[in-house]
Amino acid sequence: xxxxxxxxxxxxxxxxxxxxxxxxxxxxxxxxxxxxxxxxxxxxxxxxxxxxxxxxxxxxxxxxxxxxxxxxxxxxxxxxxxxxxxxxxxxxxxxxxxxxxxxxxxxxxxxxxxxxxxxxxxxxxxxxxxxxxxxxxxxxxxxxxxxxxxxxxxxxxxxxxxxxxxxxxxxxxxxxxxxxxxxxxxxxxxxxxxxxxxxxxxxxxxxxxxxxxxxxxxxxxxxxxxxxxxxxxxxxxxxxxxxxxxxxxxxxxx
Amino acid sequence: xxxxxxxxxxxxxxxxxxxxxxxxxxxxxxxxxxxxxxxxxxxxxxxxxxxxxxxxxxxxxxxxxxxxxxxxxxxxxxxxxxxxxxxxxxxxxxxxxxxxxxxxxxxxxxxxxxxxxxxxxxxxxxxxxxxxxxxxxxxxxxxxxxxxxxxxxxxxxxxxxxxxxxxxxxxxxxxxxxxxxxxxxxxxxxxxxxxxxxxxxxxxxxxxxxxxxxxxxxxxxxxxxxxxxxxxxxxxxxxxxxxxxxxxxxxxxxxxxxxxxxxxx
Ligand SMILES: Nc1ncnc2c1ncn2[C@@H]1O[C@H](COP(=O)(O)OP(=O)(O)OP(=O)(O)O)[C@@H](O)[C@H]1O
Ligand SMILES: [Mg+2]
Numbered sequence: 001x002x003x004x005x006x007x008x009x010x011x012x013x014x015x016x017x018x019x020x021x022x023x024x025x026x027x028x029x030x031x032x033x034x035x036x037x038x039x040x041x042x043x044x045x046x047x048x049x050x051x052x053x054x055x056x057x058x059x060x061x062x063x064x065x066x067x068x069x070x071x072x073x074x075x076x077x078x079x080x081x082x083x084x085x086x087x088x089x090x091x092x093x094x095x096x097x098x099x100x101x102x103x104x105x106x107x108x109x110x111x112x113x114x115x116x117x118x119x120x121x122x123x124x125x126x127x128x129x130x131x132x133x134x135x136x137x138x139x140x141x142x143x144x145x146x147x148x149x150x151x152x153x154x155x156x157x158x159x160x161x162x163x164x165x166x167x168x169x170x171x172x173x174x175x176x177x178x179x180x181x182x183x184x185x186x187x188x189x190x191x192x193x194x195x196x197x198x199x200x201x202x203x204x205x206x207x208x209x210x211x212x213x214x215x216x217x218x219x220x221x222x223x224x225x226x227x228x229x230x231x232x233x234x235x236x237x238x239x240x241x242x243x244x245x246x247x248x249x250x251x252x253x254x
Numbered sequence: 255x256x257x258x259x260x261x262x263x264x265x266x267x268x269x270x271x272x273x274x275x276x277x278x279x280x281x282x283x284x285x286x287x288x289x290x291x292x293x294x295x296x297x298x299x300x301x302x303x304x305x306x307x308x309x310x311x312x313x314x315x316x317x318x319x320x321x322x323x324x325x326x327x328x329x330x331x332x333x334x335x336x337x338x339x340x341x342x343x344x345x346x347x348x349x350x351x352x353x354x355x356x357x358x359x360x361x362x363x364x365x366x367x368x369x370x371x372x373x374x375x376x377x378x379x380x381x382x383x384x385x386x387x388x389x390x391x392x393x394x395x396x397x398x399x400x401x402x403x404x405x406x407x408x409x410x411x412x413x414x415x416x417x418x419x420x421x422x423x424x425x426x427x428x429x430x431x432x433x434x435x436x437x438x439x440x441x442x443x444x445x446x447x448x449x450x451x452x453x454x455x456x457x458x459x460x461x462x463x464x465x466x467x468x469x470x471x472x473x474x475x476x477x478x479x480x481x482x483x484x485x486x487x488x489x490x491x492x493x494x495x496x497x498x499x500x501x502x503x504x505x506x507x508x509x510x511x512x513x514x515x516x517x518x519x
Binding site for chain 2: 094135
């Protein structure tokens with residue numbers, strides 16, 4: 001990720017999918033301003049439109065309503081300045097881990113400098129010894145880390161992560177959360193991370209955006225006034241977690 | 255390998271097991287001949303066929319005919335697969351182009367290759383041209399269909415990755431579309447080579463003055479059933495070897511694919 005000076009702005013963003021039974025409203029009136037270098041954690045139930053929102057910012061879907069801007073520029077399609085890690089690793093099975101990461105480089109980048117960059121990012125995600133393995137020879141977590149490195153090599157201004165730790169066990173997950181904080185800290189790019197794990201959201205985000213469902217609207221954007229590294233067992237952490245939990249299940253059950 | 259019996263991969267199972275049935279058939283066949291149930295002028299014994307086969311190889315007659323047939327296959331297969339792969343790729347990439355050709359391909363594809371032979375002889379004469387064309391037609395369809403399906407069936411998720419990274423159409427084609435269609439191409443090549451081989455023999459049976467098919471046909475005319483049977487056996491053996499060759503190439507080029515399929519379950 002690159003030091004970015006462009007603010008990401010979503011204004012009245014809405015999205016419907018045409019279905020046989022009529023249009024399905026997935027997102028409605030989403031307003032969000034993401035400061036340059038900010039870490040946003042996006043939480044919501046399954047099916048609330050988190051992936052859809054990320055795909056809109058990534059330019060893979062077109063918003064039916066509203067607009068999304070990076071700086072002054074209207075987002076109309078995908079761009080390498082907005083890196084994306086999908087919900088599943090999507091590594092190319094015919095490329096080694098190293099080749100997959102190298103594929104993330106900007107078109108036309110080659111030569112020894114490019115090779116060094118690739119090695120550097122393999123190392124960043126802890127795969128320097130596994131560069132020659134094919135995806136099917138990597139564990140699920142390693143695949144997801146390789147996908148992360150592929151999205152990072154081109155230094156995107158904005159990194160969009162769709163539940164990148166969803167398939168990981170709890171221990172690897174916690175380790176990867178620390179890693180992502182370190183990577184983000186080194187580059188100070190803008191980061192939006194989708195998760196349905198409230199604990200993860202509070203641990204990582206500068207702010208936590210809560211998406212309600214049917215249709216998905218931004219219910220609240222909660223700032224996390226905690227320094228890093230955060231202590232999951234602290235009273236303040238617990239208070240914020242409960243607050244977000246109540247957004248979903250109501251005060252009574254909190 | 256913890257359960258060799260289940261995988262069917264021990265060398266016993268791989269090399270010895272397939273030999274049982276042929277051995278049984280040969281023994282039975284030889285016994286029937288010895289007992290006088292089979293007339294040598296209709297079906298000679300396996301030993302007699304083997305002797306003839308050895309003589310045909312030694313005299314150079316069989317290698318010459320086989321060489322001629324193989325050379326024809328090489329040319330026809332090369333032309334047919336190249337055209338099939340290119341057209342399959344174009345049809346897979348462009349739904350419009352596919353629509354444009356759908357009626358033509360739909361109409362021509364069900365025609366058996368053999369049915370073309372008389373027409374081709376009429377148009378091109380009895381010489382090499384007509385035979386190479388028949389082989390090309392035989393190899394063309396399986397390659398076309400498989401490449402088409404391979405390109406069409408590409409996982410859109412992979413293309414999205416390319417788009418997010420702003421890759422150009424050329425990179426998408428070379429690095430994503432072609433590799434993901436490669437397993438289908440190989441399926442097409444394997445089937446196509448089988449068809450090509452069957453087509454050359456067919457064409458030589460009908461009209462030729464050389465080649466393994468001609469050798470069989472001529473043997474029938476001059477009442478040499480042993481030569482006939484030796485020829486038939488060699489056709490089968492050659493087909494088997496060609497398939498093994500292409501399978502080997504596939505294993506080498508598509509090592510990632512096997513592992514990937516296994517992981518997906
Ligand atoms: N291409 C599509 N066509 C029609 N409907 C779609 C399409 N993609 C998503 N949807 C619908 O949009 C809604 C939101 O989907 P989305 O994938 O954004 O949810 P999500 O919040 O990411 O869920 P999860 O946590 O399970 O990944 C769902 O109801 C889904 O059925
Ligand atoms: Mg999702």
